[in-house]
Amino acid sequence: MPHIALPPEHIGIRGAMAFRPETARPLNELVEILLAGPSTLSKGERELIATYVSSRNCTFFCASIHGMIAAAHLGGNEDLVKQVKTDFTKADISAKMKALLVIAGKVQQDGKLVTPDDVQAARKEGATDLEIHDTVLIAAAFCMYNRYVDGLGTVQPDDEALYRERGRMVARNGYVHTSKEYLGNEATESVAG
C-alpha cells in the first residue's frame, strides 16, 4: 500500500505523477529526451540501460516496464532483455553497449566509481562523449525514478502481460504522449512543443 494517498487507479510511477502533475512534467520531459529523443544509441539500447539500472536497484515496476519497452524496440526479443538483466557480458549486444553498461552499473552504485579506464574502454569501442554523457545521465536518472517509485510505496503489480502491453504502447507513442492518459492534456502542454 502506498505511504501517501496516491490515486488508486494508477500503478507505479503513474500514481505518483498523477498525485503531483507539476513535477511529473519535467520528469516525463527528461525521460523522453534521454530514451526516446534523437540519439546515436538506438531506443532499444537506451531502454536496456534503463532496464539494467532498474533491475540492479530491484525496482520491479521500472525494471518490468522498461524491459518490455526495450523488447518492443528490439523486435519482441524478451530473452535478450532477460540476459542483459542476469549477465550482460554474455548477452548478444555490441561491445560498445557492454562498455556503456559497465559505466551505468558503476553510476548506479556511486558515480565516483567511474574511472578514466572505464571511459577509455567505451571510447575504444566507438562510444562518443555524448553517448557516455547520456549513459551516465540515464543511469543517474533511473536511480531517481526507482527511488521515487519505491520510496512512496507505489503499487507494482506482478503481471507480465500488463507490462508487455504497456511497453508496446510506450515504445510506439513515447513518454510525454502516454502521460496525457493520467495527467490530462493541460499538465503536458508545455512540453508538447
Next chain:
Amino acid sequence: MAHIALPDGFPGISAGFAFRPETAKPMRELAHLLLHEPGSLSPGERELIATYVSSGNCTVFCAMSHGAAAAAHLGDSSIVERVKADFLTAPVGAKLKALLVIAGKVREDGKLVTEVDAQAARALGATDLEIHDTVLIAAAFSMYNRYVDGLGTWQPTDPAIYAQMGKHLAEEGYTTPSIRQPEEMHGVGGRK
C-alpha cells in the same frame, strides 16, 4: 579531470548542463519546483533535505552549493553543519527531522521507507504533499549527485565560491545558470 570534454571552467553540474542544454532544461525545472517554488516547507528546509542527501552521497559540489543555499535562506550556516553531522541533535523542527529520516532511507533505497516512517512524519504535522516532495527531493538528488560524480566534474572545495553560488540559488532559484561567466571563478577561488 572530467571523463568527457565538458566546457572548461564550469564547476559541478553546471558543466553537465552546459554540455547538454536539452537535458539541463527539465533538470533545472525539477530543482526549481522542488526547492524554490512556494511550498508549505520553507525553501531553507527543502535545501537542508537536498544538502543532507548530497552529503550522505559524499558529492562535494552538491553538498556545498545546496548547503550554501540553505545557509542563505536560513541566515545561519551553523544549522547546515549540524544537520550534516547529526540532524537528530540539530536545531530544526521535529517534523523536519521525521522527513530527514525518510530522505535518508530514500537515498539508500526507497524500499527502506516504511509505513511507520510516514506515520511518524504525519503525527508531527507533515502532509502527504510534504512527504511526497521529501521522497522526490531525496530521489532527485540521488540523480544529481551521480550525474556530477559520474562525469568526473570539477568540484572546487573553496567555500567562498559556494557562498556566492548559494546566494544566487536562494534568490533566483534554478531556472537560470548561477555560473554565467566561468572566468569569474578564477578571481574567487582559482582553478587547478
